Amino acid sequence: MMADLEVVVDKTVINKQAIHACFNVTYPQAQSSSLDVDLTLPGRGITAIFGHSGSGKTTLLRCIAGLEKLAQGNLSVNDVVWQNQNSFIPTHKRPLGYVFQEASLFPHLTAQGNLNYAIKRADEKISNEDYQRVIETMGIETILQQYPQQLSGGQRQRVAIARALLIQPQLLLMDEPLASLDNARKQEILPYLERLRSSFDIPIFYVSHSMDEVARLADHAVVLDEGKVIAQGSLGEVFTRLDLPLGFSDETGAILQGEIVERDEQWHLAKVAVAGGDFWVRDGSDKIGHQVRIRVQARDVSLALSDHDDSSILNRLKAEVIEICATQDEAMALVRLKVGKDVIVARLTQRSLNELNVQCGQQLFAQIKSAAIIR
Amino acid sequence: MMADLEVVVDKTVINKQAIHACFNVTYPQAQSSSLDVDLTLPGRGITAIFGHSGSGKTTLLRCIAGLEKLAQGNLSVNDVVWQNQNSFIPTHKRPLGYVFQEASLFPHLTAQGNLNYAIKRADEKISNEDYQRVIETMGIETILQQYPQQLSGGQRQRVAIARALLIQPQLLLMDEPLASLDNARKQEILPYLERLRSSFDIPIFYVSHSMDEVARLADHAVVLDEGKVIAQGSLGEVFTRLDLPLGFSDETGAILQGEIVERDEQWHLAKVAVAGGDFWVRDGSDKIGHQVRIRVQARDVSLALSDHDDSSILNRLKAEVIEICATQDEAMALVRLKVGKDVIVARLTQRSLNELNVQCGQQLFAQIKSAAIIR
Amino acid sequence: MIFSDSDIAAIWLTLRLATTVTLVLLIIGTPIAWWLARTKSWLKGPIGALVALPLVLPPTVLGFYLLIAMGPQGVLGQFTTSLGLGTLPFTFWGLVVASVFYSMPFVVQPIQNAMEALGDRPLEAAATLRAGPIDRFFSIVLPLAKPGFITAAILGFAHTVGEFGIVLMIGGNIPGETRVVSVQIYDHVEALEYAQAHLLAGVMIAFSFTVLLGLYWFQRKSPLLVLK
Amino acid sequence: MIFSDSDIAAIWLTLRLATTVTLVLLIIGTPIAWWLARTKSWLKGPIGALVALPLVLPPTVLGFYLLIAMGPQGVLGQFTTSLGLGTLPFTFWGLVVASVFYSMPFVVQPIQNAMEALGDRPLEAAATLRAGPIDRFFSIVLPLAKPGFITAAILGFAHTVGEFGIVLMIGGNIPGETRVVSVQIYDHVEALEYAQAHLLAGVMIAFSFTVLLGLYWFQRKSPLLVLK
């Protein structure tokens, strides 16, 4: 709910690893194909998969996992062929973990039994420490003896996530893993997933409707619509695009590259230098000199003609208006702003736009409330 | 994600109708009871049920529906006794609709068949118009001939919601109905639920982890923790409480009463007069003179020592600091502000607080970005 | 026609018997199966075992005891006599009662399993949609447990067609009344009329195969009860 | 002891036979049921019907045909002879083969139904957890289809205990080798030794009831396959 700006350690090293996926799925009795994609995705980091309900997200994950036998497809993961015309590695030989959209625990095993099922079959023995970390993060210590039918929806989902992690996958497929969880729990699991990504360097495909989660986690995004890819690229590229259909445009924002230049231990803040100026963000205990990324959502950006240093808004950057664009919501407009070499987007009422008499090329100040930064 | 302020037609007439629910559920083999509540809830409007995963939300709904036979309980809905020591009205005689946490469609019927199941059994014949409206809002026109196992997760959930609506219930129980849906779809369904509430005046119990949904819909909130009620009251009361555990405090905010005093047709905005000043909100085509409520989330409130009329932030209100409170997040603080007779909460970095040298009793300006208002 | 009149009479009788028995079994077996599937009573075990019990007795022996029970001195016989029905052995309805008794487990067990596999959720959902117990049973349980019912019907029907020991004992092998095909084949074999026996057995197998095939085809069409 | 030696021999033999047959049935029936449950081939119907077919023949008649098939001139007989096993009739293993053949549908059908009710999801989940087909079968299918297996075992065991027509035909009533309890009871009835028959039948019922009760109790303990 609150992810407006985001800082993540930069992982976008030059990327030789990649996942190539090309699938065409047409279900029997269906008029058109439910999935028709040809994708090249980074073989590391988190790729967010977006799309309306029924757009083919689950189908894509199922194809990658080898669960959808109907797929005409090619799939290679970091140069290993998983599927092509001649070969098809069966699911159980693919080193992946899958969190299903419905928890899908084994009903004849307790939560503990479900976890053991994965532990027993993992390629490497899991260390007790790692095991404990997973259990604690998911907050399932107390329910391990219960059967799935005795668990709440969220508890089931957490056990399912733990199960998928304990198999120690080399590719993690997660289908709306946090949808049924409350904020507090999400706040515990998200950093864990971040750590997972950074410490194990495994690629994660992450279906989610929540921009918070995605903004926080993902490096790359794919947007599906009716089985086709309508946008893909780095998260920033995808979400500064003004031409995405309504629904996505609410999520419009920008990702800025920066470096940590100062840490304010007293106020637990970190100063990040981006091309257009400095940002104060909550301190994520990253070291000075670290490359980080900041996410700025359009809805959190306000404009001012002058620099107000008596406001609680810490982040005020010089900006130049480069494009003004109406949205499907008549009261609103999107404004693309150049901040240094970066582009950010602001979402304003048409009326403010008019009152401030904002014009293309105009210089003004973009205000971003740092209190809204997560982490 | 974007609900920061909210306007709803006021429905809190003096309320003689009420739902009394008193339950104690202890599952076999459980050490403690999973639900132990004694609640009096408004018999109209939407009541949000909050709580961590496993806190007993689903159990509460199941008790109200009469699905949990273990319950020791008393339940009366608008003066009709549904359960007490001597009597127990079976589920099928309770005029309710239930959207389960998992879609729970009948697998042997198509989507259409599932809807017809409800239509046939509804007390009153549904008008073709109402039927069409439900189908369209849920966006399920094209999938009616498919069987549940041929639907995506979100499609199933939408059919399930439609099914619960078509039974034309007098009490609607919804267990995370929108969790698996994308934003765009939510934006279509939420106004429909709002209309449902206002036009049919049926009480809705709504379990959700999403403050957006709740803020937008709910009048009343109940917060459960480990089966016990830890907070309850009007949405405003519950969410301006600074003492709720972390996780909920992120959602802190305020609800303000107001009246529509002006409509700006050109900019599609409406001016709402609250005790402390005027708010510009997106025009929801409410008439002038209507009582409305506005929700202001703490994270969207910034403070300024002077009134900046050259900023795109339309809403700037005179405010007096009445309490400053640290949060579990060291970088942040919550500030309670008196705006006229109302109280709003702002969430700031400790550093801003210090820089602006905010003190109790100080007069300053609260800035709320109207662009973030939904509706 | 290659069949003798008595063969044809036997065929008709068999079809009538098997159909009647299957229907009666489904009607009686369904509530029993339902009770067994849903109850949490300790009686579940004993009653379940009781239903399966006729299986372990050789049919002729079971038939023998049924003969005693349904005869003029038996409990059942006195009951039916007091109802003015006379005694049942050596009548069509005697065969029906005996076969129902004997084939009960084959019908109850599959239905019970199918009903247990249903789970509570569809029933709960139906209850929230204003469906009362009877309504739920017909609109949810019946269609969802269809594979179980079909298996039950197959096993019940086929078993009655093939049943022989009981039929011989209770029926008394009376032509046109209680002499079913299985007994007729037996008679042919006893009379060393092997050609006749082979023919009748062949026709019976062909017919049953067709019926079974039809049922399987019917079952195939039912939507899978499978979460995607 | 009230039982004659031959009664006791018959009881032992019956238990041995029923246990062996049940085991063989479970071992053979499970893959057949699995295939029938999962296949989308058009052969499903015909094969399914074929499995159910032995049901419709009266046991004595089926026994007669098996006697021909397993005899020195029969296909099966020549096969077993070429394997150096001699012919099977009048041996314990002849009884086993015949009973397996006869009771197959009672075992295949419940297992098949239980496997069909499983759905794909648990298997898919297991596959993503690195479980291969065999592993999946033992770790997921077997435990989840347990009620079906138990029903199958009950029906198969009980049916073999009660089986009689075939045993009579194939067995040759050799004491200690092929004279099972059902034949023994039958003999008592035929020889008008009713007291003996009652006793033996009573013991058999009591024993079977206990076994069935045990199985039901075992089944009860299995966690419900029910979504909350």
Add this chain to the structure above:
Amino acid sequence: HAEQINVAVASNFTAPMKAIVKAFEEKSEHRIKLSFGSSGKLFAQITHGAPFALFFSADQTKPKILEEKGLTVPGSRFTYATGALALWSADPTFLDDTASRLQHGDFKKLALANPKLAPYGVAAHEVLEYYSLLKTTRAKWVQGENISQTYQFISTANAELGFVAVSQIMQQGAIKTGSSWLIPREVYSPIKQDAALLLHGKHSPAAKALLQFFHSAQAIDILESYGYITTP
């Protein structure tokens, strides 16, 4: 006036009975419905009220017990046929018309009817006893529940040889197939099959007519063609 009656017939008499009834019905208005079954089964049914007018047993004991129980018309019991025993093999060269093969013991299985249940079994037992072969052959016995099952054991070659009723292998006075030894009648006691008029048929003209017919030359001819010894 024509009448229709049910008649209970021991299974081993199925074929000759059908032939006799056919002949009877050609001459008579009455219609006979034949019910076959093992004697033991028919006995149980009759004691529990089965609607049979006549009972043709495969032995003498059961009609006698029925008589003692008062379920037959007193004095109606009579021996309708006396069976003859043969040692038979489906293999046309296996047996000559002597006991030699039996005495040599070069066979794997010897089929006979269960002596406990079938008079033919008792007779076979007596034959083996007479030739002192009981001990040596016992391990090779396979017992049919009745004489027709015994016949099936042999005809399917599962047992190389065995004791059957002459009526089963005889047609028009000659052996149909295989080889046989017609056992001398002195070595076993006569296999007498008795019939009785049951209470149910006490006043039945049809039952009486059928009984009458059994003493006719035509019936005796049929019986003899099936290899039965008819006691005049």
